Each structure stands twice: as C-alpha cells, then as structure tokens.
Amino acid sequence: MKVTYMKNKTQQSIQEIINTYNTVIGVMEETAHEQDASGERAYGGVVRATKGKLQEFITQRLIETAWIDELQQNKDRLEINSKKIAIPIKKDYLNTLPENIKEHISKNIDDYVYKLSVDKHIFIDDNFIAGIECKAYTENAMLKRILVDFMLLKTKYPKLDCFLFQLESMLGGDYSLINATTFGSTATHSIMSYFDNVDLHIFTFIKGERNVERPINKPEYFKPLEASALEKAVFALVNVLEKAV
Helix, strand or coil: CCCCCCCHHHHHHHHHHHHHHHHHHHHHHHHHHHHHHHCCCCHHHHHHHHHHHHHHHHHHHHHHHHHHHHCCCCHHHEEEECCCEEEECCHHHHHHCCHHHHHHHHHCHHHCEEEECCCEEEEECCEEEEEEEEEEEEEHHHHHHHHHHHHHHHHHCCCCEEEEEEEEEECCCCCCCCCCCCCCCHHHHHHHCCCCCCCEEEEECECCCCCCCCCCCCHHHCCCECHHHHHHHHHHHHHHHHHHC
16 A cells, blocks of 8 residues: 555644643643642652653654554554563473472473563554553663663564654664754664664654753743654654555
8 A cells, every 4th residue: 555644634643742742741830830839749750750641642643643643543453551561481491490490480480480561562453563662751761771671572472563662862872863864872882782573763853852950841841742753753653654554
C-alpha cells in the first residue's frame, strides 16, 4: 500500500499535540508549587510524574495519528497497552546449575518467568507489532535498561520494532538537534552495538540538550515541541504499521 504522507487530519492532530504540550507545560510549575505547599505531593515528584504522563500522552496520540489519520485504518483493530509480558527461563540455563537445583526448577518450570513491559505496546489485530519506551529525557545509563528490556521482549517476539520517544536528550551527539538525519552519539552507538537483536529507533521531540539547571517546566526555560520531530515519528510509525494494513 502506497501512503501519501501528512494528510490534513494528521497535521491537525500534530498541532493538537503541540497545543496540549503548551498547556500542560504552562501550568506545571504553578501546580507543582501548589501541591508542594499543601503537602499533597513534593514539588519534584509532581514535575517528574507530569512530564512522564505528558510524554506517554504524546506517544499515544502519535500512534493513533499514524494508524487512524495517516493510514486511515479502523481504530478497533488497534490496541495500545503496557501489560506485563512473561519471559520464560531459558531451558539451556538449567544445564549450568547443580543437579538438585536443576531438578527443583524443572519441576516448577512454569513458574520461572520474568514479567516486563515497555511504556507502549502496539497491537494490530492482536499481533504485537512494536514497543515504545517513553522518557522525559534519556541518558546512556538509562539506555542500557531500555535495551535490555527490548532484548528480552525480542526473545519472544523477534520481529518486534523497537522505539525510544523522548522529550529531551542527554545521550550526547546530535540526538537533540532535530535534523533530518541523526548520526547519534559515540557512547550510545557503542552501547547499542552489543545488543545485536535490537534495532532501536530514537526520536527526540524538543531541540537542545537537556540542562538540569534550566528545566523546561520553568517559564523562563520553556522550549517548544518541534512539529518536524513529531512528523518524523509519525512517518516512522506509518512505515512500521502499514505492514499490518
């Protein structure tokens, strides 16, 4: 199926995402201070939770925009969740264990699973198509955990497409420049090179490396959501989801 990119409805949806971001960021600082002063919740906790929920909202809407607005597919075929997925123990691992431990595990083998999820699981017609980790920002220490989770998921779903959507970047390199082509950073590529089965696609939505001294929730340090970055993410999702059309 040939897709004509950026239909009018897609452009409208992207603008709505930007409008929501502007509204949430615009009130985040005041809300955080109010809840902190009332003892309802600490300032830092409010800011972190709100940014996390905001990025998950943006990701959810980008998925829906790609599937419903751009590909013009039935929304009932699409399911987005973050339900835990059970990763079973590797049977070969048992051969490395003492005989009595191996015997014990073998008798209870169905109990030996590790349950994990990433922030957004995309299912089309009940088929797990792609996973997206959502971050307010990412640094390379955090990236290692993301790669491990995707590596484990791909042992069960080898064709899974893997994404990282972040508001800001602390990965170094040019992840925060919002260019047409992203070359990445030396450290990030070095880490990713050890995860042969994970082809992680990284998208950043706010221009400029994250500065802990200049948080975007403070009005004087506000940074806009880049429409071109959102469009690029929609285009990438379309390329993945159109395989299920």
